[in-house]
Amino acid sequence: MIIAMTHLPVTDSPAVETRGLGKRFGARAALDGVDLVVPRGCAFGFLGANGAGKTTLIRLLLGLAQPTAGTMRVLGHELPAGRAQALSRVGAIIEEPRFHPHLSGRENLEVHAAARDRAAFGRIDASLQRVGLTARAGDKVKSYSLGMRQRLGVARCLLTDPELLILDEPLNGLDPAGILEMRRLIRDLVDEGRSVLLSSHLLDEVEKTCDYAAIVDQGRVVAQGAIGELVEGGPRVVDIVCHDALQAAVLLAAIPGVTQATDHEGSLRVTLAPDAPVDHEIVTAMLRRLLDHDIAVERVAPVASSLEDRFLTMTTRLEDRS
Amino acid sequence: MFDLQLIRAELLKLRRRRGMIAIALLTTVGFVALAFGVTAIQHAGDPVKYGPAGGLAGLRDALPTIEVLVLIMGSIVGATAGTQDLESGVFRDLAATGRSRTALFGARFTGGLAVTVPIALTTAAVMVGGAFAFADGLATPGAAAVASSTALLVGAAALATAAGVGAGALFGSRGPVIGMLLGFFLAIQPLLAAMGLLGGGRALVPGQALARIGDIPTAHGVHVGLGLGVGVLAAWILAALGAGAWRTTTREI
Numbered sequence: 001m002i003i004a005m006t007h008l009p010v011t012d013s014p015a016v017e018t019r020g021l022g023k024r025f026g027a028r029a030a031l032d033g034v035d036l037v038v039p040r041g042c043a044f045g046f047l048g049a050n051g052a053g054k055t056t057l058i059r060l061l062l063g064l065a066q067p068t069a070g071t072m073r074v075l076g077h078e079l080p081a082g083r084a085q086a087l088s089r090v091g092a093i094i095e096e097p098r099f100h101p102h103l104s105g106r107e108n109l110e111v112h113a114a115a116r117d118r119a120a121f122g123r124i125d126a127s128l129q130r131v132g133l134t135a136r137a138g139d140k141v142k143s144y145s146l147g148m149r150q151r152l153g154v155a156r157c158l159l160t161d162p163e164l165l166i167l168d169e170p171l172n173g174l175d176p177a178g179i180l181e182m183r184r185l186i187r188d189l190v191d192e193g194r195s196v197l198l199s200s201h202l203l204d205e206v207e208k209t210c211d212y213a214a215i216v217d218q219g220r221v222v223a224q225g226a227i228g229e230l231v232e233g234g235p236r237v238v239d240i241v242c243h244d245a246l247q248a249a250v251l252l253a254a255i256p257g258v259t260q261a262t263d264h265e266g267s268l269r270v271t272l273a274p275d276a277p278v279d280h281e282i283v284t285a286m287l288r289r290l291l292d293h294d295i296a297v298e299r300v301a302p303v304a305s306s307l308e309d310r311f312l313t314m315t316t317r318l319e320d321r322s
Numbered sequence: 323m324f325d326l327q328l329i330r331a332e333l334l335k336l337r338r339r340r341g342m343i344a345i346a347l348l349t350t351v352g353f354v355a356l357a358f359g360v361t362a363i364q365h366a367g368d369p370v371k372y373g374p375a376g377g378l379a380g381l382r383d384a385l386p387t388i389e390v391l392v393l394i395m396g397s398i399v400g401a402t403a404g405t406q407d408l409e410s411g412v413f414r415d416l417a418a419t420g421r422s423r424t425a426l427f428g429a430r431f432t433g434g435l436a437v438t439v440p441i442a443l444t445t446a447a448v449m450v451g452g453a454f455a456f457a458d459g460l461a462t463p464g465a466a467a468v469a470s471s472t473a474l475l476v477g478a479a480a481l482a483t484a485a486g487v488g489a490g491a492l493f494g495s496r497g498p499v500i501g502m503l504l505g506f507f508l509a510i511q512p513l514l515a516a517m518g519l520l521g522g523g524r525a526l527v528p529g530q531a532l533a534r535i536g537d538i539p540t541a542h543g544v545h546v547g548l549g550l551g552v553g554v555l556a557a558w559i560l561a562a563l564g565a566g567a568w569r570t571t572t573r574e575i
Contacts, residue, residue, distance in 0.1 A: 062418040065574040087420025094418065098411030102338055111412070114331035115421040156415070 013076035015040045015164045015195035016061060022069030023056050023219075030056040032219040034070070038197055038212070040163075043190045045206035045213035045227075046199040047311060053219040054199040055095060058168050062092055075163055088117070091157025092166040096173070097149050101142035105133055105152050108141055112156050120159040127155035131185070146173035154185065164195045171202055183209045207231070207307040215311055223310070230310055236272040237303040238283065239264065243296045251289050257282050269303070324432060325425050332433025335406055342402055346395045346437070350445040353391055357384065358452035365458065377460025378467060381453040385471055385538050388449060390508065392475050396438045396482025397503035403434035403483070404490020404566065405499060414575045427491060427570040431563060434483040442479035446472040467537070474536025477555050481528055482507070488562030491569045515541035531555045 016038035023031040031053045038044045048054045059065045061074055063083045072079045077086035099108045106124060113120035128134045131151035136144070144152065150170060157165050167186075171179050186196050186209055200206050206213055207227055214224035223230055242248050245268050252261040252268070257276030262269055276282050283300060290297055337343060361375035374380065407413035407430075416426055449471065454462050463471070482503065489499045511529045514520065524530060525546045533540045534551035546554075 059575070063420065064414060064417055084420040084422070087418060090418075090420075092415070092418045094414055098415060100335055100338075100406065100410050100412055103335065107334060107338065108412075111331045111335060112415065112419070114327040115416045115419045115426065118327070160419070 013040075013073065014038055015044075016072070016074055016197060018057075018061075018070060018072040020070035021057070021060065021067055021072055023053075023060060023065065024068045029219050031060070031067075034216070034219070034221050036214055036221055036224065038195065040195050041190065041193050042211040043186055043196045043198060043209055045210035046197060046216065047201065047203060047206055047213055047307075048199075048216035049201060052216045054201075054216060055168055056219075057216070058092070058094060058166055058197075058199060061166065062087065062090070062094065064094070089160060089163040090166060091160050091162035091164075092168075093150075093153040093157060093170055094166075094168050096146075096169075097153025097156070099141040099149065099152065102140060104138050104140055105144070105148075105155075106137040108152065109156060109159060113159050116160050119161075123159050123161065127158040130158060131155045147175065147178040150174060150178070150182070154182075162194060164197065165189060166197045166199075168199045169201070170198065171200060171205055179205065203306075203308040203311050213307065227307065231305050231307055235259075235274070235305070235309075236276065236279070237305070237309075238270045238272065238279075238286075239299075239301045239303055240268045240270060240286070240290075240297065241266070241299040242268060242290060243298075247293065248290055248295050251293055251295070252286055255282075255285055255289060258286070267299075325429060328421075328425060328429035329432045329436065332403060332429045333436050336399065336403060336433060336437050339402065342398060343437070346399055346441055347444075349398075350388070350391050350395045350441055351448055354384070354388055354445055354448045354452065358448075358456055362456050365456070374456055374458035374460050376453040376456030376458065376462075378453065378463045379460060380456070381449060381463050381467065381471060382538060384449065385474065385536055386533075388445060389474055389478050389532060389536065392438075392442050392445060392478040393482045393507045394504065395441060396479045397486050397500055397507065399438050399441075400434050400483035400486020401490050401496050401499040401503065402486070403430045403437075404487035405494055405496040408490070408494040409496060417575060423571045424567055427487075427563075427567050430490075431484060431487045431566075434487055435480060438479040438483045439476055442475040443472070446475045449475075470535065470537040474532055474538070477532055477535050481532070481555060481559055484559040484562040488564075488566030491566035491573075512541065515544065518542075525550060526554055528555060528558045531558075 014037045016036060018034050018036045021031055021034040022029065034057065046054050046057065060067050061072060063080060074086040075089055079086060100111065103111065106128065109124045109127065113124060128137045131154050133148065133151055133155060136148065141149065141152070150173065171182055174182060183205065186198065189196055198206065198210060210227060212226050213230055214221050245263060248268055249261040252258055252270055257273050258270055259273045260271040270286065272282060279302065287297060287300070358375045361372065364372040365374050407416060417423055450463060450468050485503055486499060489502060490496065493499050511527055514527045515524050515530060524544045530540045530544055530546050531551040531554035534546040534548060535555065540546055
């Protein structure tokens with residue numbers, strides 16, 4: 001059964017919009033001047049390492065903590081003034097979904113529905129069915145696996161017929177089948193016209209699931225846009241398999257347009273400068289240089305940039321953090 | 323504060339804790355029934371040595387002990403109602419619905435009362451029933467005595483529930499809250515009532531107010547008018563709820 005999305009306002013306002021949003025804990029800035037726009041009707045990935053500020057942003061959007069700077073709007077409502085109106089159409093899982101362990105899955109949904117409008121009670125059966133928990137709905141939650149609790153968390157989100165779902169690390173603890181199932185569920189929700197803000201550090205999953213993403217690093221958004229744009233914006237990279245890789249690296253690094261040539265899993269990974277000549281020219285130049293020095297070349301292959309590559313170039317490495 | 327949906331949900335959470343409900347019933351109704359039973363058997367075996375279990379005198383003698391039992395029961399249930407959302411982590415999800423945190427807090431108290439007041443009334447019914455059933459020729463309680471002793475137990479249940487819910491919101495952990503409340507009701511309160519230097523201020527101790535409402539002697543003969551007693555009890559309940567509501571609305575989660 002599909003839960004129909006009803007009474008969606010026709011509006012151009014983004015699902016989420018923040019301007020200069022900040023949150024400080026004493027001297028430490030958990031979020032610093034975050035400008036974020038989450039369009040409606042898409043899956044939006046919010047990417048960051050552990051401690052980057054993902055959950056803090058979600059807590060601010062849900063009114064669980066107060067910002068120390070900036071403004072935010074959710075579903076067109078200014079927060080905190082329009083908090084009740086905005087959140088009445090938002091379903092959220094914050095960190096891992098929590099429940100009363102001594103209650104059954106259905107009873108936990110009843111408890112949550114009591115905090116929503118009356119119509120929420122009427123959506124309990126459909127929500128359970130949608131996440132495949134109907135048969136276990138009468139069992140106590142303490143007997144559920146983590147994957148089942150994640151699904152029950154999604155069912156809880158659906159009780160409000162949400163325009164926006166905010167899912168904080170929803171793939172944590174899921175097995176491969178569970179991840180696939182969750183990915184499909186998220187895409188189905190988007191296909192129904194809902195917006196999904198998905199916080200995660202699983203870059204590959206975000207790339208597969210989301211239409212847009214923002215990358216957060218040390219409390220600041222360092223990039224945001226369509227997944228394709230984010231990936232395309234990365235450096236051009238070519239892998240070369242050749243003999244005498246050490247000498248080859250020295251030779252290639254000296255070519256104008258090459259910024260780096262390093263050993264990478266048995267091949268030579270060559271990173272090109274943004275202003276390097278087009279591929280056929282620079283690759284020809286590299287091959288010519290190697291062949292002129294009698295270095296046999298076995299294979300040349302361009303490396304498709306991934307979100308993970310972009311993430312790693314933009315974010316602070318653990319060892320660089322103070 | 324009186325949202326029926328939320329109160330029903332709170333009641334569901336509490337009554338599904340079958341162990342806690344069993345302890346609450348055993349501590350109050352069970353103990354009173356057992357005490358009557360044992361005393362009645364003793365009286366039947368040796369009427370000269372052991373007086374009747376019931377009668378007005380028996381009720382008055384038993385009332386302070388039963389009051390303490392109801393305070394214990396109310397503390398356990400109140401602390402559970404006050405902390406179960408926080409301890410399970412569910413409060414964060416409930417607050418994220420946009421629902422007023424004051425309403426969520428208020429439902430904890432009213433939901434707690436929906437458990438403790440019926441238990442207190444059942445305890446009172448067993449106590450009064452025993453006073454009549456085991457009077458064995460002694461004077462039985464009149465309507466005023468029945469009303470005042472019932473009011474004492476209901477007041478004790480309301481006080482302990484409010485204290486549990488309020489302290490639960492402040493400290494967020496059930497065990498320590500129950501410990502603190504039992505320490506206050508069983509040790510600190512009698513100590514305060516015994517401190518002569520506090521003079522008439524001892525009328526502000528909640529146990530003194532409850533004694534006055536129950537029409538039993540106050541500790542150390544401190545004079546407490548009925549109106550003052552009711553006011554003091556209401557003030558303690560409101561103070562506990564006010565502190566809990568404040569913490570609930572300002573807590574970052």
